[in-house]
Amino acid sequence: MIERLVIVGAGLIGGSFALALKEAGAVRTVAGLGRSPDAMARALELGIVDEVCATPQDAMRGADLVLLAAPVGQTGPILASLLPYLEPQTIITDAGSTKCDVVAAARAALGAHVGQFVPGHPIAGSESNGPDAAMPGLYRGKKTVLTPLPENAAGDVERVASAWRLCGSLIHTLSAQDHDRVFAAVSHLPHLLAYALVDDIAAKPHAGMLFQYAASGFRDFTRIAGSSPEMWRDISLANRDALLHELDAYLAQLTTLRAHLAAADGPGLEAVYANAQRARREWIEAIEAGSPPPQHQDTE
Amino acid sequence: MIERLVIVGAGLIGGSFALALKEAGAVRTVAGLGRSPDAMARALELGIVDEVCATPQDAMRGADLVLLAAPVGQTGPILASLLPYLEPQTIITDAGSTKCDVVAAARAALGAHVGQFVPGHPIAGSESNGPDAAMPGLYRGKKTVLTPLPENAAGDVERVASAWRLCGSLIHTLSAQDHDRVFAAVSHLPHLLAYALVDDIAAKPHAGMLFQYAASGFRDFTRIAGSSPEMWRDISLANRDALLHELDAYLAQLTTLRAHLAAADGPGLEAVYANAQRARREWIEAIEAGSPPPQHQDTE
Numbered sequence: 027m028i029e030r031l032v033i034v035g036a037g038l039i040g041g042s043f044a045l046a047l048k049e050a051g052a053v054r055t056v057a058g059l060g061r062s063p064d065a066m067a068r069a070l071e072l073g074i075v076d077e078v079c080a081t082p083q084d085a086m087r088g089a090d091l092v093l094l095a096a097p098v099g100q101t102g103p104i105l106a107s108l109l110p111y112l113e114p115q116t117i118i119t120d121a122g123s124t125k126c127d128v129v130a131a132a133r134a135a136l137g138a139h140v141g142q143f144v145p146g147h148p149i150a151g152s153e154s155n156g157p158d159a160a161m162p163g164l165y166r167g168k169k170t171v172l173t174p175l176p177e178n179a180a181g182d183v184e185r186v187a188s189a190w191r192l193c194g195s196l197i198h199t200l201s202a203q204d205h206d207r208v209f210a211a212v213s214h215l216p217h218l219l220a221y222a223l224v225d226d227i228a229a230k231p232h233a234g235m236l237f238q239y240a241a242s243g244f245r246d247f248t249r250i251a252g253s254s255p256e257m258w259r260d261i262s263l264a265n266r267d268a269l270l271h272e273l274d275a276y277l278a279q280l281t282t283l284r285a286h287l288a289a290a291d292g293p294g295l296e297a298v299y300a301n302a303q304r305a306r307r308e309w310i311e312a313i314e315a316g317s318p319p320p321q322h323q324d325t326e
Numbered sequence: 327m328i329e330r331l332v333i334v335g336a337g338l339i340g341g342s343f344a345l346a347l348k349e350a351g352a353v354r355t356v357a358g359l360g361r362s363p364d365a366m367a368r369a370l371e372l373g374i375v376d377e378v379c380a381t382p383q384d385a386m387r388g389a390d391l392v393l394l395a396a397p398v399g400q401t402g403p404i405l406a407s408l409l410p411y412l413e414p415q416t417i418i419t420d421a422g423s424t425k426c427d428v429v430a431a432a433r434a435a436l437g438a439h440v441g442q443f444v445p446g447h448p449i450a451g452s453e454s455n456g457p458d459a460a461m462p463g464l465y466r467g468k469k470t471v472l473t474p475l476p477e478n479a480a481g482d483v484e485r486v487a488s489a490w491r492l493c494g495s496l497i498h499t500l501s502a503q504d505h506d507r508v509f510a511a512v513s514h515l516p517h518l519l520a521y522a523l524v525d526d527i528a529a530k531p532h533a534g535m536l537f538q539y540a541a542s543g544f545r546d547f548t549r550i551a552g553s554s555p556e557m558w559r560d561i562s563l564a565n566r567d568a569l570l571h572e573l574d575a576y577l578a579q580l581t582t583l584r585a586h587l588a589a590a591d592g593p594g595l596e597a598v599y600a601n602a603q604r605a606r607r608e609w610i611e612a613i614e615a616g617s618p619p620p621q622h623q624d625t626e
Contacts, residue, residue: 149539149541150541150542151541151542151543168541169539169541171539204535207532208532208535208536208539209539211527211530211536212527212536212537212539212540212541212544213540213541213543213544215523216523216543216544216547216548217543218583218587219519219523219547219580220547220602221598221599221602221603222576222579222580222583222598222602223515223516223519223576223579223602224601224602224603224605224606225579225598225599225601225602225605226575226576226579227511227512227605228601228602228605229601230511230575232508233605235504235508236508236511236512237512237605237609237612239449239469239471239508239509239512239513240512240513240609241449241450241451241468241469241512241513242450242451243451243513243516243517243549243550244512244513244516245610246546246547246549246550247516247519247520247546247547247549247550248516248602248606249543249546249547250543250546250547251599251602251603251606252603252606252607252610253603254603255596255599255600255602255603256596258595258599259592259595259596259599260592262587262595263587263590263592263595266587266588266590269587270584270587270588273580273583273584273587274584275526275530276522276523276526277577277580277581277584279522279523279525279526280519280522280573280577280580281577283518283521283522283573284570284573284574284577287518287562287563287566287569287570287573288566288570290563290566292559292560292563295558295559295562295563296555296556296559298521298522298525299521299525299551299555299558299559300555301524301525301528301529302520302521302522302523302524302525302528302548302551302555303521303524303551303552303553303554303555305524305525305527305528305533305537306524306548306551306552307552309537309540310545310552312537
């Protein structure tokens with residue numbers, strides 16, 4: 027039983043964590059701490075939090091688990107504000123989409139207490155934000171990646187893993203470096219590409235006509251461009267090196283495709299399209315078959 | 327009442343057209359003509375077509391409406407094969423995703439009979455192909471763009487428009503040039519970008535690990551990369567100039583974003599992301615409000 031859970035940020039991610047643990051009967055009190063009084067009041071109204079705390083001091087008294095669910099750029103300042111009130115039993119985890127920068131910020135902010143911080147990243151989300159988007163089932167069947175520090179006690183990592191399991195999540199562990207390389211490719215780059223396309227189209231003089239004929243393919247391709255700009259600005263900057271690396275690889279790929287197109291090279295285009303279709307079909311089939319993750323990446 | 331409808335290609339697009347007209351009680355006989363005997367046999371089994379024709383001559387006898395629903399690269403050869411059996415009452419239309427090349431192919435193939443060809447493009451689809459993917463509701467509430475020729479009789483354009491309306495579709499008219507420019511931006515480019523991303527990731531040495539952590543954002547972003555490579559090769563080549571133009575604009579946009587990222591220019595990134603989020607939200611709101619299309623683009 028978690029006696030006192032503190033969620034810093036009561037939006038989609040923090041709110042869904044609180045609701046899932048409440049549904050599981052695994053938490054006694056949820057305290058909310060955040061920069062937006064309106065969001066916090068709404069979280070209280072929705073039963074996501076049981077109390078809204080005005081200061082870190084109020085929030086942290088007696089806390090056994092703290093989840094940071096704010097844009098990753100705020101990790102350092104938030105941790106620094108919590109440090110004076112950190113109790114011996116308190117474990118802090120986070121839900122940030124990048125991990126190397128979060129770990130660096132945690133080391134800088136917490137110093138000798140960094141062992142009380144267990145970095146994590148639930149692989150679930152939605153383009154909707156705020157407390158109203160929170161739902162207890164958000165993490166059910168989804169992976170949560172932990173990137174534990176050498177300083178973390180095994181029991182503390184297990185406390186965090188156990189909380190995510192109670193939300194229905196499957197625990198994976200990766201190094202922070204591997205995590206950031208992987209998500210630069212399969213998440214951060216697609217977000218940047220989707221934002222870029224919508225902005226590109228919106229800036230054209232005949233944008234109104236273009237949007238009029240955009241259909242379901244465009245809607246799905248750009249769904250992630252509905253995500254929070256502030257959150258994705260932070261993620262882009264936090265994982266800049268890996269994202270630049272993936273963006274450059276993608277630009278090289280587009281340059282190759284452009285050459286095929288300019289040369290009217292049908293077989294060249296079709297080879298890329300067919301390989302993509304095949305790879306995606308195999309991926310979807312593996313998901314649908316519920317294939318277990320490779321042994322070495324799974325702590326379960 | 328359509329006495330005899332011929333669908334050339336009995337996959338998702340042609341099959342759904344036939345099923346919708348049957349459901350509306352608007353067609354007496356549907357004849358199927360296609361290069362794949364298996365697909366045709368399946369279309370017969372599913373009740374999409376009432377007869378499978380071995381030759382254009384068999385198919386065209388007594389036909390009043392013919393729908394070409396094959397990859398656009400086959401438009402010229404198919405029309406040339408139909409021409410000798412074209413009867414005075416027969417109107418041919420198509421469902422191709424590009425129009426300038428289709429019109430050029432029709433002029434070359436049909437010569438003085440080109441007035442019997444009314445070019446069209448239903449804005450509906452799915453990443454699934456083949457007769458089993460066909461469904462009577464595919465076109466319901468979706469736009470169909472017609473790009474009539476100066477040679478078309480108004481009554482013949484209306485016969486085609488009327489068939490699509492019976493499928494539940496909303497008729498728009500555009501010039502072939504405007505059509506191709508619009509769809510290069512909102513459809514053809516996103517397909518190329520999605521194929522490029524999946525192929526790029528599949529080619530990396532750690533592709534298996536990457537796909538393991540790809541989640542719903544990636545799935546939606548790449549849904550259109552599940553589409554037929556042959557069909558999209560043809561579309562890419564058929565609309566090459568407009569697609570190159572859009573691709574170059576997008577590459578310039580990515581280059582700008584890359585510079586923001588390399589310079590750690592948070593406000594620069596956030597401005598692009600926020601503009602995209604806003605433009606997409608307005609677009610979705612307009613769709614949900616069912617806003618009518620501007621007067622000058624709608625023949626209804």
